[in-house]
Amino acid sequence: MEVIRVEHVIKTYHIGQIETRALDDVSMSVEAGEFTALVGPSGSGKTTLLQLMGCLDRPNSGAVTINGHDVARYNAGQRADLRKKEIGFVFQFFALVPVLNAYENVELPLLLSGVKPKERRSRVLELLNAVGLSDRTTHRPDQMSGGEQQRVAIARALATRPSMVLADEPTANLDTANGEQAMTIMQQLNEQTGTAFVFATHDPRVMAFARRTVRLRDGKIVEDGAGN
Amino acid sequence: MALGKLWKISYRDLARHRRRTWFTLIAVGLGLGLLILLDGYIAGVMQDSLETSIRLKTGHLQLRAPSYEEEKVSLKWENLLSNANEIAAKATALPEVLAAAPVLWATGILDTADESASLRVYGIEPESALYDPIRDGLVAGEYLQPDDRSGIMIGKRLADSLGVTAGQKVNLTVVNADGEADTVTFTIRGIYNTGILSYDDTAAFMPLVRAQALARTGDRASTVMVRLHDRETAEQVAAQLQAPDTQVLTWRELNSLFLETFETAAGFYKILDAIVMIIVAVIIANTLLMAVFERIREIGILSALGMKRFQVVIMFLLEATILALAGIVVGLILGSAGVWYLATQGIFIGDIASTVDTIPIGTTLYAKFSPVSMGWLSLWTLLIVLLASLYPAWYAARLEPVDALHAQ
Numbered sequence: 001m002e003v004i005r006v007e008h009v010i011k012t013y014h015i016g017q018i019e020t021r022a023l024d025d026v027s028m029s030v031e032a033g034e035f036t037a038l039v040g041p042s043g044s045g046k047t048t049l050l051q052l053m054g055c056l057d058r059p060n061s062g063a064v065t066i067n068g069h070d071v072a073r074y075n076a077g078q079r080a081d082l083r084k085k086e087i088g089f090v091f092q093f094f095a096l097v098p099v100l101n102a103y104e105n106v107e108l109p110l111l112l113s114g115v116k117p118k119e120r121r122s123r124v125l126e127l128l129n130a131v132g133l134s135d136r137t138t139h140r141p142d143q144m145s146g147g148e149q150q151r152v153a154i155a156r157a158l159a160t161r162p163s164m165v166l167a168d169e170p171t172a173n174l175d176t177a178n179g180e181q182a183m184t185i186m187q188q189l190n191e192q193t194g195t196a197f198v199f200a201t202h203d204p205r206v207m208a209f210a211r212r213t214v215r216l217r218d219g220k221i222v223e224d225g226a227g228n
Numbered sequence: 229m230a231l232g233k234l235w236k237i238s239y240r241d242l243a244r245h246r247r248r249t250w251f252t253l254i255a256v257g258l259g260l261g262l263l264i265l266l267d268g269y270i271a272g273v274m275q276d277s278l279e280t281s282i283r284l285k286t287g288h289l290q291l292r293a294p295s296y297e298e299e300k301v302s303l304k305w306e307n308l309l310s311n312a313n314e315i316a317a318k319a320t321a322l323p324e325v326l327a328a329a330p331v332l333w334a335t336g337i338l339d340t341a342d343e344s345a346s347l348r349v350y351g352i353e354p355e356s357a358l359y360d361p362i363r364d365g366l367v368a369g370e371y372l373q374p375d376d377r378s379g380i381m382i383g384k385r386l387a388d389s390l391g392v393t394a395g396q397k398v399n400l401t402v403v404n405a406d407g408e409a410d411t412v413t414f415t416i417r418g419i420y421n422t423g424i425l426s427y428d429d430t431a432a433f434m435p436l437v438r439a440q441a442l443a444r445t446g447d448r449a450s451t452v453m454v455r456l457h458d459r460e461t462a463e464q465v466a467a468q469l470q471a472p473d474t475q476v477l478t479w480r481e482l483n484s485l486f487l488e489t490f491e492t493a494a495g496f497y498k499i500l501d502a503i504v505m506i507i508v509a510v511i512i513a514n515t516l517l518m519a520v521f522e523r524i525r526e527i528g529i530l531s532a533l534g535m536k537r538f539q540v541v542i543m544f545l546l547e548a549t550i551l552a553l554a555g556i557v558v559g560l561i562l563g564s565a566g567v568w569y570l571a572t573q574g575i576f577i578g579d580i581a582s583t584v585d586t587i588p589i590g591t592t593l594y595a596k597f598s599p600v601s602m603g604w605l606s607l608w609t610l611l612i613v614l615l616a617s618l619y620p621a622w623y624a625a626r627l628e629p630v631d632a633l634h635a636q
Contacts, residue, residue: 056532057630077536084534091633095529099240104233109533111233156533 002065003086003163003196004030004053009062011048011219022048023059024219030198032163035190037210038200044216046200047168053198054087054166055079067163084113088157088195090167090186094149096141096156102128102148103137106156113160127155130192131185147178154185158195167199171206183209234539238546241519249551252515256555257562259508260609263501264563264602265595269570270497272596274490278483280590283361284427286482287453288462291315291474296450301335301348303405303443308332309474312449319454319469324461327357330449332439338382338432339399339411343390347382347430349402351439351449358455362420362433369394369418374435379417383428387419394419400432404444412442423590505608509616512551516544516620527624528632537625544624548617552610559609560602570595 011023023045030036030053038046051057052064055071056079064071066086071079088109089095096105103124110120128134131151141149150170157165167186171179187209190197199206207213215223242249282288292298296307309315312330319328332351337344352359354372363371367384380400382392392398394416401411414434422428440447454469456462462478470476480487520527527540574592 051630054532056633057628080531080534080536083532089532091529093525095525095532095633097237097526097529099237099244104236108233108530112534112539 001032002029003032003067004198005063005065006049006053007063007065009049009052009059009064011045011052011057011059021219023052025062026216026219026221027062028214028221028224030164030196032196033190033194034196034198034212035187035210036196036198036212036214037207038198038214038216039202039207040216041202043218045219046216048219049216050166050168050198050200053164054089055083084109085160086163088160088162088165090150090153090157090165090170090199092169092172094141094146094153094173096149096152098141101138101140102133102144102152105141105152106159109156109159115160123159124155127158128152130189131155145178147174147181150174150178150182151185154182154189158189158193161193162195164196164198167197169201169203170199171201171203176205179203179205234543235546238543239550241523242547242550245519248515248518252511253551253555253558255511256508256552256609256613257558259504260556260559260605261562261566263504263605263609264559265566265570266497266500267601267605268563268567268595268598269593270490270494271598271601272571272594274494275596276590276594277486277490278479280424281483281486282455282459282479284422284424286479287358288456288459288479289319289454289466289469290477290482291319291452291454291469292450292477294473294475296475298333301333301450303334303403303445305405305445305448308445308448308450309452310448312452313447315452315469315471315474319452319465322465322468324456324458324465326455326457328452328454329353329356329358330436330452332436332443332445332448333450334402334404334439334443336400336402336432338386338390339401340390340392340396345386345390345430347386347432349400349439349442350431350433351436351443352433353436354433358453359433361422365420365422366418367421369416371418372433372435374437376417376435377438378413378415379434380414381418381420381433382416383431384419384421385425385428386430386432387416389429392416400442402442404442406444410442425591505612508555508609509612512548512613512616513619515551516548516617517623519547520544520620520624523624524627524632527627528629528634531627531629531632540625541621544621545614545617548613548621549610552613555613556606556609560606563602563605564597567595567597571597 007027009023009026013020013022026049038049040046052059059072066082071082097108106124106127107120110123128137131154133148133151136144136148171182174182183206186197201207213225214221293307293309296302316328316330319325334349336349337346354374362381372379372381387393396416397413398416399411400414401409403409456465459479466476466478571594574594576592578591
């Protein structure tokens with residue numbers, strides 16, 4: 001089943017007087033359960049593509065369809081609702097809410113979705129256990145290592161049982177061991193839950209985990225094939 | 229999303245920046261405290277002055293002949309009440325009335341060998357409760373007896389300025405009802421001190437019958453002065469005492485100049501209130517804008533997780549509410565402490581009091597607690613803080629998630 005479809009998407013940015021075309025007529029789709037890497041050098045458009053897939057931004061033209069819904073014309077509230085239900089995010093920086101502990105950070109999307117307290121608790125503990133942090137529930141981000149923070153972010157991305165998780169350079173700020181651990185966890189969760197994972201990266205070690213690699217250059221897809 | 233979690237994020241964010249939070253809530257607290265102090269002080273001075281004026285000068289009600297004009301202190305028979313005793317008796321019979329008695333006013337000049345002073349002569353019924361403040365304020369000599377034919381009482385300040393003491397003789401000149409100046413020698417029977425300089429300086433009391441004889445007004449009186457148990461019943465009692473040949477004036481009319489003066493002063497204080505509130509609003513807006521700028525990326529994360537714009541607004545409004553409530557507590561403590569100090573110790577203003585003719589103020593001014601006013605000021609502070617936080621909250625809410633996430 002197709003979870004994301006991007007069709008003839010164009011996205012341009014204006015920096016001063018200069019117009020930069022970040023994505024130039026890009027089309028691709030992602031099936032449920034995929035583990036896909038968007039790869040390419042800096043400025044190739046992979047983060048922009050990820051943002052459009054994640055309803056964080058809107059294309060100048062073209063269509064973005066998430067689970068059959070054309071979201072290109074959704075307003076801010078509708079996009080927020082869709083993100084809440086269908087999409088989990090893992091960012092390059094350890095994007096946790098600094099004043100909430102690990103448990104509360106994972107619980108946050110469940111609260112936003114109105115999940116009942118008992119269900120919330122069991123899901124949070126299950127996910128923190130799955131990422132190996134069941135002993136870190138009360139630690140705040142500044143009391144955890146970068147690797148631990150990113151694992152909390154992975155747990156949080158999966159809390160609402162989304163149909164896809166979008167990860168932007170998830171290992172860029174981690175050392176090799178922690179980076180591999182984060183990727184292994186994402187791979188395991190992908191296999192266990194069937195959630196599609198799409199991650200943008202230019203790290204060859206991360207690409208090695210992908211079952212499908214989409215290569216971008218200058219805002220265009222130049223290669224789409226099986227993993228490395 | 230559960231309000232509890234937003235609340236938790238808000239107060240923890242405030243706790244994360246303790247120093248800034250403290251400074252902000254102290255600013256809110258100082259602002260509110262200052263307003264409470266000013267308000268308590270003005271209310272205290274106004275209430276004290278009004279009560280003093282009613283107690284010493286005007287009473288709650290006065291009944292006069294329709295043609296009587298107080299400024300002229302007329303002694304012409306047609307301007308005086310011919311049935312003053314009858315009116316006083318009728319008023320005294322009413323349950324709302326504490327005391328009622330006729331008074332005759334005249335202007336006079338008091339002479340000693342070296343000094344003289346112009347003053348108002350009060351012909352009074354000394355035994356009436358209307359003159360308790362004079363009786364209680366006796367500092368030398370003795371209080372007037374109703375049948376005293378040669379004694380007068382004057383204020384301590386006047387006695388000091390004339391250099392006279394109780395028992396000494398003075399000459400009092402009064403222009404009587406026939407327009408003739410009569411000079412009579414009186415003995416200073418007693419000296420009183422009410423603490424109200426403008427009153428202790430310009431009045432001489434003598435028994436009504438003696439004043440009537442001196443001014444040749446027969447049994448007529450300038451007014452019948454009435455004091456009530458409760459001033460709020462003034463209009464009701466006035467209606468009962470209304471008669472075709474009398475004018476009834478309530479304490480509001482009798483003190484209108486004084487009340488207008490205070491209303492004008494209160495208007496100026498309202499401007500000061502507004503300035504303080506604006507300063508508080510600017511501080512709050514600044515604090516929250518700083519909080520927004522520092523947390524742009526965090527707002528991006530929350531948006532990415534599906535937090536809606538109105539929830540972002542609520543999160544910052546909650547933060548403002550916590551700051552406001554904590555600031556209000558600080559303000560109430562500081563303001564109450566200030567009002568308590570001024571209510572018990574007061575501010576000594578000394579002789580300045582005597583320069584204010586229209587307002588009978590004492591030499592020490594005291595503040596008064598006004599819980600209703602404190603409640604309103606607190607509510608206003610909360611409202612102003614919330615209004616001031618709308619812009620930062622709106623700014624945060626309108627950030628596009630993609631821009632917020634990439635903010636440095």
